[in-house]
Amino acid sequence: MSLVVEGVRFGYRKHQVLFGIDLTVRPGSFCALLGPNGSGKSTLTKIIARVLSPAAGSVSYDGRDLLGLPRRQHAKVVSYVPQSSEAPFELTVREAVLLGRTPHIGLRPGRRDWEQVDAAIERLSLSDLRHRRLSELSGGQAQRVLIARALAQEPRVLLLDEPTSALDLRYQIETLRLVRAVTRDQGVAALIAIHDLNHAARFCDQAVLLHSGRIVADGAPHEAYDAEVLGQVYGLEVDVEHRDGAVEVRPRLDATIGSVPAAPSNA
Amino acid sequence: MTDANPVASSENAVNAGAATNAGTLSWQRFRDNGTFRGIALVAGAAVSILTISWCVTVGTAGASVADVWHSVRLLVFGGVLERDFQQMYSIITSLRLPRALLAFAAGAALSLAGVVMQGLLRNPLVSPFTLGVSPAAAFGASLAILLTGGAAGSASWLVIGSALGTALLVSALVLGLSSAKAMATGTLLLLGVALTQLFEAMTSALQYVANENTLQAIVRWTFGSVNDAAWYEVQIVGLVTVVLFPVLLWFAKDLNAVAFAGDDAAKSLGINVPVLRVGLIVLAVLLASVTVSFCGVIGFVGLVGPHIARLVIGADHRYLLPFGALTGGLLLLLADTIGRTILAPSVVPVGIVVAFVGAPIFINLILTRRAAR
Structure with missing residues (x-):
């Protein structure tokens, strides 16, 4: 019943991005995909969402090959929250969330589709805004609409591509809290590409650290975070502090940026 | 989960009161309702039929809506044509009605094509002619008119065929290039702009070498009109529209996903975006080219x-x-x-x-x- 990624490789033309990724996310667990810009977090998320197809490797859920499924069947298992979305047309919140039902509906949405839409709207506290246009919403509200859309899809695997980057602190926390609750309540396997190591440590059960297209650490955050590895990956010396089972990463600001350890050649 | 709610809902409450006036909001809520949309569609259809009937009566012959309906009844079901109604009947059925229907069908076809193109390219400023359909058709028609020395009228099959052929050829070229190079929609639009310029220049070149008569015929074609509408034109434009409409409607849901969520999210919603895009653009181009070929730009x-x-x-x-x-x-x-x-x-x-x-x-x-x- 887990999301299993095996040997996934990917490159844009000559530029290789992922060099054989192996990863398992159990249902009901919330996994953070960490790493600096260009490390391949987004690419890996898009491969699992089937926005991109890998050069090699497999992705399966519950033993079923997800990449070989018809697109529509795949979309009933995996849903994807993109970084941001701009609709060039005026759309109400309810219409936007209904898009999540696309793989489920035939010619027109039935009662069950609307029930799922309204449940997702309720869950994201968007009920008061449901007839609003997307263009009238704040950034945080618009982000919640995207998550509601993904939930209306009734996924078993929920992918989020840096959903918190454009949000203020409160919405970052709120979003993470919500996704964690969804994974716990509904046994969904969630994978989030995220920059903030400390937020990931607070909310996620598993932390996977990517560096130049390879996984360099994988485990519970307090095990996965290692000052030396993080220092090499980010090119910045950090302190990792363990406190009552929690872990916190702090950049060492007195060190000059030039004198950091060289990036590993073999990772 | 519940721990996330209080903050969010209090914020919603604040914004719900302030952001927009209540009028537009209740309008949107009303419009969101499926019943309203159903009614609007039925009302729109009824208004269309009434408007067509009314437009047929407009003119010097002094026809009434009842005359129009009587003529349609005679035309469709046959029956005895009264002697004193003969002239009215022929004005209505051979001049006014085909003209009104051709105008309506052409407008419907172009607008449908516009809806599809705007949705697929996620750009509300796009039209069915964005990929260069109309200048290509104009060039094709002009070429045919020039080669026949202006002998072929604007309604001749040669001109229509040449316009249609060129329009489809150019669209196929644009689409082929874009899918071979996996182009972004922005590039597709620019390619359309380039081809538009090229074909307009080519049409101008033809006009430059044309004699008086031919030039007039070319210019008249490019105006775009439903003058001298014939039933066969109504039938062809109408048939293409009526046949393609349900196909487009079948893909409306997929079109929604691409238009509103974007390519990446649409893929993750289970849609084969490249295939959908090419397929629907082909249909839109077909609608636009057929219409342009018969009615001009x-x-x-x-x-x-x-x-x-x-x-x-x-x-x-x-x-x-x-x-x-x-x-x-x-x-x-x-x-x-x-x-x-x-x-x-x-x-x-x-x-x-x-x-x-x-x-x-x-x-x-x-x-x-x-x-x-």
């Missing part, structure tokens, strides 16, 4: 028709496609009726009238849109 309908429809019924393509067809048809029909009455007895080509009617509507749409944000 009629701009603005494919751009404004969808916008008016969207304003009334919202952006959901399941409703927008049928309603957009109706608004486009009505717009062109009314424009043509204005065109043939405003300077009567001379007839202003509908392509000119619709630009005069469409441009202010469009400018108004753009300005009010900005103000709303």
